[in-house]
């Protein structure tokens with residue numbers, strides 16, 4: 001068990017301080033969770049504070065559970081009485097007790113995003129509105145903004161005046177609020193709004209809660225937003241102790257309203273305030289930490305706070321540059337296998353990435369290399385709704401099975417009701433045909449529904465006719481356009497889903513490059529295998545997650561995948577404000593790098609990106625790491641130093657599309673026994689060459705692979721020298 005003697009001087013100060021207002025600026029891995037836990041234990045054991053007078057607010061439920069567990073370990077009896085929760089759970093707790101003052105019953109329902117959308121759907125139906133005109137996202141923003149500004153639906157009508165669009169929105173807002181009241185439901189924003197409003201309106205309720213918690217602790221204070229801070233201030237009253245812990249360098253939620261100035265100005269709001277800086281990092285090796293320090297130094301808007309570590313080094317950060325993202329992912333998978341053979345558990349390895357769509361190539365590589373994995377806090381790529389929809393559309397082109405038809409015939413909404421669908425199912429049963437054959441061959445219903453069905457069939461028949469002469473990726477692009485699927489997502493500003501679809505097109509492109517003669521059926525068969533590889537939680541699995549999800553976690557070995565300009569830093573995040581966006585991206589990279597304890601790998605690949613619509617180049621964040629802390633392996637990197645494979649320097653500079661460069665690669669004469677060098681699989685020997693395809697034996701663990709002879713990742717050994 002950890003005792004106070006095991007803490008460093010500043011950690012001790014942070015635990016023992018008797019100041020009423022305390023701000024802990026805690027660098028990454030500097031032990032803030034340990035300090036918070038010890039501080040709470042100290043208050044109970046040494047200062048004889050009643051445990052139920054102590055409140056600790058964490059950022060996630062997971063962090064709350066971890067802290068509860070740690071406190072229980074130190075104080076098995078009293079630990080349970082400390083109130084440790086997220087800010088939303090705290091609001092639920094407060095409202096369950098006092099919400100009747102606001103005219104709501106105690107047993108109100110907490111709505112999630114799906115519940116919100118259901119109410120909007122009802123409202124749109126009621127008023128004959130269209131999702132294309134008012135997207136759910138924009139409508140929810142409109143509702144949230146009105147609520148935050150305390151604008152009632154009645155006033156929203158006044159503001160709308162004669163403007164028809166604004167009037168429609170006010171109508172939906174009124175409907176939404178009325179429905180919420182009818183079913184006694186609060187959404188996530190309401191939880192904070194109601195609590196803050198209630199404290200402001202009813203001084204006696206606020207006073208009661210000020211009395212409830214005398215010691216308030218807030219973790220991850222750098223990511224707090226205005227209304228959350230309002231609530232903390234209301235709970236603090238004049239006399240309570242407020243103890244906040246955070247790292248301004250790890251602010252990664254400003255896009256969601258987090259305001260780093262709150263932690264910066266805390267000492268002005270609460271005087272006198274004691275600030276303690278924890279800058280000894282216990283997590284990472286010197287190379288990882290110094291590399292991360294060098295990176296974050298490039299942010300102009302920050303408080304200087306260089307972390308140091310006394311840990312022994314374990315070699316430099318490794319940057320691996322690859323010829324294509326499939327190889328980038330394969331390289332990671334092979335590295336993990338190698339580590340596993342040396343005794344490392346899978347769960348000690350984490351692969352972090354900037355955006356969800358990037359998990360696709362990684363998942364594939366994990367499955368191919370038989371590595372168990374879990375996606376932490378997310379859904380596996382081939383199980384995401386838009387990917388399943390797109391694959392079902394492709395299944396309509398070959399096979400047109402009933403399950404595929406049922407899934408997509410009304411996505412986007414075509415207004416075919418249950419009755420029509422029942423009739424089609426019934427006819428299919430009677431005739432022994434598939435549902436698609438029924439709607440293709442027969443007039444099943446009448447009126448508008450029949451016209452819709454005929455248009456749907458026409459569209460599918462067009463794709464079927466074009467399929468034999470059209471590359472699969474083009475076919476999918478056409479399907480997404482013709483069906484209205486793409487515009488549905490665009491209208492809803494579903495950027496992440498659109499990115500996933502572009503990534504699916506990338507997947508198909510690379511599939512057809514690797515297997516030029518294979519068909520759509522074969523592709524669909526292959527991906528159906530990827531879809532259902534389930535992995536239970538809690539076992540020994542490699543952990544895949546976005547950097548945002550990795551906040552607060554640590555792993556022995558961390559791979560940061562997709563370190564290319566435009567991907568990380570992310571182009572979209574920098575659209576609104578170049579400098580602010582870039583600095584937040586850099587903080588995000590800092591969070592990613594500082595998750596690693598012993599080994600950090602940064603990987604990127606060249607080649608054409610469909611998401612970026614350009615050739616990829618390595619991320620500036622790789623170049624910002626001081627050269628003494630990083631080694632570059634794999635394909636070339638533009639540091640001027642020659643690297644293993646010269647070929648890729650040409651790829652970086654060459655702006656021609658990937659396919660053109662593939663075609664223009666000079667023809668090499670191949671024969672059995674030739675020695676080759678592959679960007680990801682290393683050296684190999686040609687076993688067979690036929691019709692443009694090479695069968696090559698690579699060293700373990702890659703084995704025998706079939707690769708297109710003109711692929712840029714492959715070189716004859718003598719061409720490399």
Ligand SMILES: Nc1ncnc2c1ncn2[C@@H]1O[C@H](COP(=O)(O)OP(=O)(O)OP(=O)(O)O)[C@@H](O)[C@H]1O
Pocket residue numbers: 006007008011026027028029030031032033034035247281282283551552553554594
């Ligand atoms: N005084 C100490 N001596 C030895 N190890 C320590 C000490 N303080 C913290 N650690 C260890 O350092 C690691 C990082 O601590 P912790 O997880 O509390 O960091 P953190 O400040 O919450 O990090 P981050 O903000 O990056 O998520 C943990 O493995 C913890 O056990």
